[in-house]
Amino acid sequence: MKASILTFGCQMNEHDSQRMGSLLESIGYKVEPHSTEADVVVINTCSVREKPQERLTHVLNGLKNAKKKNPDMNIVVTGCVAQQKGREIIDEYPFVDAVIGPDAEDRLVEYLREARRSGPKVDVDQQDKFSYQDTLVLEDSVSTSHAYITVVKGCDSFCSYCIVPYVRGRERSRNIDEIVQDAQKLVSKGFSSITLLGQNIARFGKENNEDLPSLLRRVSDIKGLKRLSFLTSHPKDFSSEIIRCFEELDNLCPQLHLPAQHGSNKILKAMNRGYTREDYLKVIEELKRSRVWDKLCLTTDVIIGFPEEDEKDFADLMDLMEKAEFDNSYSFIYSARPGTVAHKKYGEEQDPANRKVFVDRLARYQERQKQIAFNKNKRLEGKVLELLVEGSSQKDPDKFSGRTSGGKVVNFSSKEKLFPGSYVMVKIVKAHPTHLSGEL
Numbered sequence: 051m052k053a054s055i056l057t058f059g060c061q062m063n064e065h066d067s068q069r070m071g072s073l074l075e076s077i078g079y080k081v082e083p084h085s086t087e088a089d090v091v092v093i094n095t096c097s098v099r100e101k102p103q104e105r106l107t108h109v110l111n112g113l114k115n116a117k118k119k120n121p122d123m124n125i126v127v128t129g130c131v132a133q134q135k136g137r138e139i140i141d142e143y144p145f146v147d148a149v150i151g152p153d154a155e156d157r158l159v160e161y162l163r164e165a166r167r168s169g170p171k172v173d174v175d176q177q178d179k180f181s182y183q184d185t186l187v188l189e190d191s192v193s194t195s196h197a198y199i200t201v202v203k204g205c206d207s208f209c210s211y212c213i214v215p216y217v218r219g220r221e222r223s224r225n226i227d228e229i230v231q232d233a234q235k236l237v238s239k240g241f242s243s244i245t246l247l248g249q250n251i252a253r254f255g256k257e258n259n260e261d262l263p264s265l266l267r268r269v270s271d272i273k274g275l276k277r278l279s280f281l282t283s284h285p286k287d288f289s290s291e292i293i294r295c296f297e298e299l300d301n302l303c304p305q306l307h308l309p310a311q312h313g314s315n316k317i318l319k320a321m322n323r324g325y326t327r328e329d330y331l332k333v334i335e336e337l338k339r340s341r342v343w344d345k346l347c348l349t350t351d352v353i354i355g356f357p358e359e360d361e362k363d364f365a366d367l368m369d370l371m372e373k374a375e376f377d378n379s380y381s382f383i384y385s386a387r388p389g390t391v392a393h394k395k396y397g398e399e400q401d402p403a404n405r406k407v408f409v410d411r412l413a414r415y416q417e418r419q420k421q422i423a424f425n426k427n428k429r430l431e432g433k434v435l436e437l438l439v440e441g442s443s444q445k446d447p448d449k450f451s452g453r454t455s456g457g458k459v460v461n462f463s464s465k466e467k468l469f470p471g472s473y474v475m476v477k478i479v480k481a482h483p484t485h486l487s488g489e490l
């Protein structure tokens with residue numbers, strides 16, 4: 051029996067898909083990349099941007115014929131679009147067997163059985179607490195040595211453009227003791243690299259009188275854990291104490307995802323981000339003064355073309371990028387998400403004339419980002435770095451790829467067979483804007 055999971059969106063979704071994959075494997079399915087020939091097809095959706103939502107429509111239209119050929123196929127829609135649309139998905143695509151929101155995904159197997167017995171199943175109820183399955187240890191995924199642990203769910207920040215607080219619910223954290231126990235289990239099973247996840251992990255533990263630095267220190271202490279990282283930190287909640295952790299904890303990876311979203315105070319205010327460009331740059335200055343800066347891989351998210359963005363706002367954004375020297379930006383043109391404050395205020399459609407301006411600004415931003423990343427990568431040429439091997443090329447078995455502790459991808463050759471999850475030392479011989487080439 052085969053199952054396939056197609057994942058859109060963020061790392062939280064990647065992690066949720068991993069958990070659902072483990073559940074399907076536990077009942078005998080072989081989980082593969084997306085295929086219209088699998089017996090169970092799960093589409094884990096994202097509603098943060100328009101594109102993934104459009105792709106869901108495209109994928110479901112493609113699956114309609116597949117289901118005609120194989121009526122026993124089960125199609126399940128999970129994730130944020132499932133949470134947002136619920137039964138509407140079944141009304142529009144009656145061949146879908148289940149629609150399951152992010153907080154109910156641990157019941158995937160049960161709902162598959164129910165759908166086979168008595169027709170389509172919808173569960174988009176949100177839970178206040180973490181469920182048992184959120185803490186599921188991924189016993190069957192030892193191949194890569196890397197695992198995720200969700201430590202905070204939901205978000206209370208209500209950025210004006212974002213749908214997450216509505217579909218992922220209020221912020222709630224697990225407690226440190228429980229997380230440490232899970233991390234210990236993972237390490238004892240062979241996972242040497244762990245990423246702690248939260249929509250805004252910088253606010254971890256508020257309701258339990260705990261905090262992110264204490265969590266990082268406790269998990270970092272686990273014997274045998276070589277790499278620890280965390281995602282995503284809201285700049286308004288980022289603290290000096292987290293920078294101290296970078297300086298003091300040897301296995302805390304020098305990687306920080308700090309979404310700026312914009313560089314103009316007018317736009318940051320309209321986005322309800324809760325900080326100014328000066329606040330953001332203050333954090334960057336503190337990072338630059340710290341011992342972690344030289345090896346830190348700093349990444350960000352940027353939205354271009356938010357309503358009322360003018361050339362001066364865009365210049366402020368370009369200036370912020372120059373000052374922060376990002377290694378990478380996940381940059382997109384603003385798209386209105388129904389249900390958000392920005393959608394209510396500014397409506398759906400951008401003026402097509404403005405759209406052209408925004409496409410041009412995005413291209414300018416991305417081009418400059420590429421140059422900055424290339425210059426930063428060039429500083430790594432000649433250095434010998436430890437990589438976590440991720441896999442080999444399908445075309446050439448002597449070609450491998452791995453990641454530095456900063457998260458940069460390095461492609462290198464080796465005559466010796468290497469296994470995903472092993473660590474090797476590689477000399478960086480050539481920098482590229484998006485990756486590095488090295489020699490074992």
Ligand code: SF4
Pocket residue numbers: 205206207208209212213214215249250284
């Ligand atoms: S911090 Fe803002 S952008 Fe991030 S998930 Fe929360 S509301 Fe969305």
